[in-house]
Amino acid sequence: MEYTAENLEKAVTLFYRSEAGQQAQAHQWLTEAQSCPQAWSFVWELLQPQRSSEVQFFAATTLHTKILRYWHEVPTEQYEPLKKQLLDAILTYAMGPKIVLNRLCITLSAYILYTIPHYWPNAFAELLTSFQPQNLPNIQPERIIWVLLEILTLIPEEFQSMNFLLTQKNVVKNELQNASKDVLKAIEAYMSTIMSNTFSSADITTYLHAARCAHAWFQFGGITIANCDNIIQYLLEICANCYWKCSSPSDGLSSDETELIEATLEAICTIVAHPLSHKYPMLVTIQLDRIMNKLVKILQAERGKNDFDMNVQVPIYSLIITCAETHSKILIDNLMKPPDSREYELSLCIIHTILMCTDTKGAHPIDEECSNLTFGFWYLLQDEVIKPNTEISESVVQTVKPIYKDLISVLLRKSMLPSNDDDPKWSSESKETLRCHRQDIADTMMYSYKILDDDLLNILQDKLHESINFCYENVENWPHVEACLYAYFAIAEHFECEEEGVHLPELMQILTKIPYEKLHVKVLSTALDIIGAYATWINVHPYVLNNVIPLILLGLMNPDVGTSSTMALKDITRECQAHIHSYAIQILQTTQQVLQQRILRVPENIRLMYSVGKVLSVLPLANIMEYLNFILIPIIEEFQTILDDTQPFNNATRSLIIIKLRMIAMLFSTLHTNNIQSDDIDEVKKENLNNTQSSSNNAPSSNNQPQPTLIVLQKIMPLFNQLARKTCEDVEIMDVLYSALKHAIITLLDDSKPLVNDILQLLVNGYRVKPLCSALVVFRHLILMFGKDSEFSHTMHLLLCEIVNITLQLTAASKNISENADVLDAFFAVLTQLFKKCPELLYRDGIHILALFQCATACLGVPELSTVKSAANFLVKFILQSRECEPLLSTVHTAGEALVIKVCACIGGESPRTGLDPFADILLALNKKFCDYLARWFAIIVAQDGFPSRLPTTAQKEQFVKSVLREKANKHKMKETIKEFSLICRGLVGTEYGSHNSYL
Template identity: 35%
Template structure:
């Protein structure tokens, strides 16, 4: 980095002025940016010391200390080895003598922590003990500041280790050293706790314990500390930090090595349940958080052990069940979430982990668990039914509270689904009983609707598990539930009705196998379509059952079509719901005799076609007109997705099934074909009048793409019209959607001799327009989406129909050059697509004769650009895309690749000045060796990229990349 930035020299005086300006409310974004870069500059090693002098303002001192912390922690590699001792002495002298603000001292502690982590083992053999020895002479009964400072420093060291970016080998080395210091640290902390009565010192000592237990919890040696922590939970000042330290201890993964000690610890923790129960009983939910966190942490971390204890001894069973009962008590705390309490959401993860471990048990132990924990999960479900009830006054809640409750109910639904994995039919029997009682209560008192809605919500929650269950087909309990839906008094409450609709949609898979129940539920869905408050749930439910129960819906197709017609003209639906209804409409129409489809469709579709016909005449539509046009286009796209009367078979050639015939044996066109043929002139007008409207053009192309997808080969008579319209759109406003559309034609007809000429001409025009558009932007990023789709299309065509590139009119070299330049773009998707195109080009070129000279003549340019990108010209997250190109060259052009590598090795400072000739030779050797193993090649390329960028062994430059440096 240069010594100046934006004309201002990076020195203590200028930095101090900038800091004061920043804190005096006259800061600008430029000031902030300048200070950020100053903080990571090499000059910061010098001016930081000037800024922390005692006569400076607290703000300036804080910035100086932050500079030291950042430089030591992240930019250690900038220092030479001989500079380390001087820095250590200066930092330690500073921390011992500093008398300024606490916030500044904390940042100095971070700097010293970074020094310890970077120096440990290599340059500093016993840093922890040395720090203790350094501070101890200054600790007196009258002056506790040195001890408090030492404890804070010892606390920050493991915290800094957790966040500092280190190479894996170095991280393991530092961890091993700190782990080796753990026993001595815990002994020192016990001495502090035994000798001191100062509560602030005790709190800091407990925080230090919590920080250090990440390096291991030797339960066989930790009895004294655990006793001290358990004693402290009854002290109002110490309880929170003591609970946090205990939670950190029980969650450490090494504790499973001491199952007997862990069981003994559980027995010591269990009596703390009285604290939790008392707090919840009093409504002091915030006070209950620390002890609840401890219990949940223990349960989540050791659920597998708890299962073993509970199924192997009476003593273990009692302890485990008491712990679980306490967590269940927290789940069922008697208050409304989220307006009165927020702790009942905390155990959700525990209930999932426990059931997951139960179902993973061996059969014998699993049966024991079901008998033992089944009542717990039954009680949990009953609790969840209570907690998921809506508050009748929730209209007075804030938007955030309503959203929190919605997420809470989602978690409840998941928990009930997990409970089904344990309870199976027992849960369904229970839910049926709840359903009967809640229906009776609601019939007596309509105000009892929350319990009924909560029960229906629970049934909806288990729908997914039931759909995946092997026993679903034989389960009569589901039939009993669905048969009860018509007798539910849902018409009296919108929320109950909406959840009934959710249940019907959720059980659509099951209804497909039990079509006899469709008469019970279909009228419920269709009756709700005209209700504004229910239309969202109703349209989604109808879409689900029409998708999964298509054949079984044939007897009700006419009724459903009539209901859809009535709802679309009622004015009760929004545009999104009308579009969604086109999906089931197409499904139902396809079930009718062919001659009935268009007459039934005409009254529904005609108003929309007439609308767009009139709107298409407007040369400059306003925003409202535009939205109407886009609405009709999307509506037709949704209809075309399912209105398909062709029955294709995987073992029949498409040509044998694509020609439909009526009862007299005469050919019959697909309804989509007929509609599209009539609609194309309107689409042409829309495009002519809105050539620059990207949203309209995109919708037109999406509709045409869906038409081609549905009709497949039956689109052939309209192919020329569709392609002409697509190209009209593309010439006016090149859009990715048009490329997606023409790609289908390339793939469908690419091997047909009679289509070869037109498709090659189409390919040339597409490429010419795309390249011209790309070149017209100030930067390639101006057309990132188009470039992405363009090269993705070319890659697919190369893969499926490479013969289309045997084309004298196609400027393959220009395409190649554009792809090469695309590799340096900052956007991921264009780079990925261009790399895929180049990879496919190299791969298929051996099969397409006229592409071989192209790769032979310009392969080195491709290779060199790839190496530049690997070396630093491109984002590091794109490295794997470039690896694919190298692998393709290795496989198909190995001799060329050897020459390219030799040229790369012999070019000085390429691809980066940081690459030595030896490292490049090693890289070349490893790359050329891998012609099949992509994973190994990726590892090689990634390591070379780190070396080229100066990041090998360190991640410190990630901050510089963040600011474009």
Template identity: 25%
Template sequence: MVEWCSEWWFRKNPNWCLGMALFTSNSGSSLFRRILSNTLDRTVRFRYEHNINDYSSEPPSEATVQAWTNAANCAASWLSLGGEDSPDCATTLPERAPLCRALHTAVHVLCTWNEAVSDSALEACEACLAAVRAAGTSGGAARHEGAARALLADLAALAAPLFAAHDAPNSLNEELLAAVITCCVSVSEGHARALVAAAEDAAPGARALLQLLLAAQAAPGHYPLHETRSNLVFGLWYTLQDEILHKVDGTGKINPLWREVFTQLLMTLIKKSEMPPESALSRDDQELLRRYRQDIADIVMYCYSVLGEASWSLAERAHSAAASAAQREAALHVFLALADAAPYERAPAPLVAQLQHALRVAAQPDAPDLALLHTALDCLGAYATWLSTLEGAEGAALSRECMRAAGAALPRCPAPAALALRKLCLDCSAPAAALVADIVHVAQSAGGSADAWTRRQLLSAAGAALAASDPADAAPLLRGLARRLAHDLTAQARAGGKCGAAECVSLMSALSPQPALALQLFRDLRPALALLPAAPDLTQPMFQILKQTVGAVVPDIEPIVEDVAQLIIAGFETQPCPVGMDVVKHFIVLVGAEWSGAPDLLRGAVLASARAVAPGPAPGSAPGTASRPDLAEALFSALAALIKKQPHVVDWIDDLLPDLVDLACGTVRAWEARAAAAACYWLAALAPRRAAALLPLAPRLAHAALACIGGVTPRNQMEPLAELLLALNRVQWPAVGAVGVAQGGAASGALGAWLRAALAPAGFPSAHATDAHKQKFIQAVLREKNNKRRLLESVQEFSLACRGLIGTEYARQSLASKQMVA
């Protein structure tokens, strides 16, 4: 009776099924699910069998179309929202087959009577196809291979006439085709195993569906100007090749069918890579096309998984048969996508031939098509690593030709040519050394005309070539580059000229394999570098050069220690900055044990940075709060690293520790996560080594940590706070007489006393934290002295309690995820 009443009510109120689907998805009632499942079967059959009669003489009425739409939405809603997506759903794919056939019929009727499917007809088709997707993929549908094969064949039969009738650029039915393709792709992905098996068995419809999907991928016209449907098929090819490769595991034999399919796909991708004239594309269209071609590049690698080295043969064949620059560029784009798969130490003939095509395009002095030239240069750079693995004269000669071609293309296509030259010089050292004079000349010649990014690439290429050369040959060439860079730095310091610091960094980085050359460059730049600290804005560029210098001359830093130290001190006197603290850290690690001036340099840098971070309390600010969080982070990160690597450095800044600890206590409460974390880690590293210095402020630090856990800082700060509490709990705190007793500073329970005193006031750290929460947290902290993971779980749980989140789904998932990761 209930089922009969529900069916009657649905016929009167077609949206009732959607509401019941939502109700049953939340209630989980098996009775309602069974009733609604049976009702769905009868009511949808009623809608379609009652209304889909014979439409050979007249189209369905608007009311009928709306009824079909309601029924399809009802079915899709139930299947998607009503629990049918669970493996133990009430219906199986074979039982849903009549529904799918009825939905197919509705789409067929609407497409037959509407040349341009739009408005209510399009809405009905989209609803029906969405219901097919839901019916064909939900509820353990993949377990029923026979029904899946039948569904795939039905989809092929539905799509074939639509594709044949509307397969043209700027189709009137682009939205309809998109809906059909989306349905085919979704069902094919859900039944990839059945599709692969059916295609190999030559089952009816499976191979036809594959050809239809290939046709959809090859939609005529340029994306996104003339069609917007070919991108909908992209996701399927990964699933398909993954299933194919999974099936051949252990045998290594791929069915010839798949080589044919993926050969078609690769040739299609080459065709679809063709770019329309750039003038025809808006800015948005250009971005869509860029992403589209990146997706094509990804799918090319799926083709390689099936086709292997035949991929290069196909790309080379397409390039040889190309009749236009756009077609040649498309073939090179696919060739570029295959670069990561190039076989090391081997040179397949098609690969070499295609690289020669790219080389000739790059070397051609009057290449009219910039897109073709750009892609050709990208190919030269992308295959640099492969070129470096080729042994013998042939590989070296090919590398030199590529370098010459990239250099020749600089006037016409500066940025791509410079990038290709840099990659080639970095990877192919011997050919770069043979051409070092030419490469250095190119880098010097482009100084005034090229943009900053291009100049950096060229100087990096020159540095790599110099580093690969004999030092006696490289030294005079480097001197010329150094003179130009010193001139740029001087101009920048005196008159605000163009910046040369980034170029110096690029060159110094490339010279790192040859410390002697890096040392020579620094000495040549030294007079110009001395001018930079005079301007606050130029201290950071100077420190960037010093950072790269220190890294490049590690074995031979002794001759320039005093010079580097003078520049560091001058820079911190003018403008402390994060990169400067990074330089100090590396410099002290390298020379701190041998150089007598290291303590004074560290004290000066730390003192200047601390003053810059906390120049004085601003009105309304918390005491000790960092005014420059980036510098605070660099300061405390450097101190923490130095304490761990060279613990004796604490003695050098012993008189600064009270102020530094005070500053760190304030920074712990900072909202900037990285600065607060760095302060926590430094205090945690300091505690076991200088407990006496930390003791006077330890109660305040414990209070600050509890406030942060309670909500003053974001929840992503819990790990450094747990690290800090663990370090405080491990320390054997010294007894300091009355002060220590007053502060709870007895060695047996200092941290416990501080935590209890801080948590004693009601409402701290939040009104949500009860006394039970507080006592449980204190016991968990004091109990754990070794396992940071367990302490972190306790900190996170207390943080959730303070924020009123205990008992929520968010809290359950948060704690469960942390436990799973641990």
């Protein structure tokens, strides 16, 4: 269809007023029309006033597209006519429609950016002269100013989106920066003209455009705070007048008035908080003084209202906080001046105002959205105050200490949870926001400790006693207690293990006195979190266990705090295992009850097994096995029943198997009777055992006793074999089964010898049916531990041969090698470890070395970077050891050329640019061990036309080869050589995209 005005108008109408299918067709045709050369002509027909606004907008958009993307189609002699047409069109649409006018202004901005360096050097002067009310009497004066400000605003914004060559971009940028001061003067002139009259809501639109224009040029650069004294005053006056003269107690501010306040404050913030403004500390101080004088009164007025306006408070606080964060050093320097100085008072005023922001009335986020703005400032302030190697006087520390004390009280209030979880105003999204808010509060508490030290603990201790008393008066006050406990949890990492003092012992004592049964369950949950957080401290002060163990066991019986209680028990049993003996029976009895009654959820039950293993490890073997029977016999019976059933597993059965296996795996990871030092055990005996007989009975298992994990594994290994035979194709079950075996092997180490053959056979049987990464992980542990053991060497080699053959067959049978990338990743990781620890297993008969080398070479081209790295690591080890081993040497001679071809193909474009680093290692290894062969292989590649890409010339390929052959050790230079050649092969040299770092 011909690109006529009538056809285009019909297509635009069809696009806006038809179904999706017709819309898509119309859109495609219109897009093609925008790119055709005829568009330079038909846009002016479509911009006629009689056309619909949709057609006019399409025409304006097309004109912008043409200038932006097809500027090269405009001959130089057409620049002036095109400029006149653009200006005329803007004046024609000066009164609207707004969307058309805005698009035309954007188009003119793009035109100016293309022509300003050489063809329209005085563009800004002409614009400022042309768009004057006296020169355009047919258009409303305020509309003329509006249009001019719109064009000026769009020029720096459009600059950021245009694709200039680097040299051209720098030229245009310099032109704009040179013009920025004139633009600023023009904005000031318009503001002063309007402000010479009384503030009027009728002028809000003009004020808004002036503020946005200033903001755009401030962001662009070229203007410093030294140039902005007048305009900052004007912007502050506009903001203050808008609030005081437009705001009414009943209605508040309109959306336009709020938008104006935001725009003026954003513009001020851009220049005052500019990173380079720190070079003018005196000017910054002066402007901050003005900002505080104007804006603090507004904040105080808002704070006095019951229904305060967040749309006013947020931008004001944002400005003050951003300036304070940017100039925190200036604030500190001012605090070092005499207390009666204006600078000192200003800094103090700013800090107190930010504290006022943190203390905004109501709960975040449902009542207020200010307090979260301040957390970064409190960190920066304390960082400046306690910064080492600085001359911060003690007086500054003493000045900010009372502020931080007040801050702690504020944060305790702001961190309180809603007393009623069912309150409809607390949606799930709001609760999540509050959770993140509390984390920010916790971080701020932690920073505050660096300033307050023991003063913070005194505050928390007093508040905790006070809040507990509140709860005795009314249990609805439980959020006060929980907030205090949360604060203790937040600062836990500050305490050294050896730290003495009265605060923490008293805290642990207080935890036992809180009436948890009367309060919300979250109080108990946070108390348990505290116990876990201070577990390392408790290990050095084991007498505290008398207080915390009963509390943890109380939590285990409550499913609502299952996560906190099991985490606390995990932390305590891990950190305090040497002192847990006296509480072992109590803990085990409770955990047994919890498991039998199924009080906790599945993840908590699995985590509980970690602690069970830790606790059992301090008991004699007989006691361990007695307790394990309570846990394992039901599991074994369940497994046997399931396995005896000839029916396929349903989802419930699968879930049960997976849960039980995970519990066993977790138990295996910690059940190790030799994991406590003998000195620790002796100390435990002295503390907890009252006679010699009981001491001997409760000693840990000695080296001549079997590990309980081994006994358990021997008992359930037949079940594992039976399970593996029945579920060998079920990936999830087999992964968990392999995980249990891995944990057992890691725990037992050499003690796992009696079961090595059984485990190896299970692995190979399972791998034959379904090769899995998890099986290879277990195999790697076994082969590294027992690969050199003569007892298992032969078996290891036979099973290694089978695993290698299975994997190679799997790869050969796959249409896409990437389908098995995860297995190949683990497979080559195992072989790489073998090269390091016991390479002789690979050199024996039965392993197809050449096929392995070729498989690894093929893996270099997969998109999965982890697999590429594993294959490359294997090849590097292979090459480096090949000179000492004839089978490896002959393999490199045979398949080396194919490897180099593959590496070059990957560099040339087969692999993404993010995955080129492994090829540097391969080329370095080849260059180190086979430099002469590498040169010959490269010569063959250089002679191939169009390889590895049609883009590099022969000279460029030869230069690449020379650079590679020159490097035998410098990995960084090899990477740079590969990266540069890869850009050449991909046609990205000199492009902005190509200049990005390789990870982009």
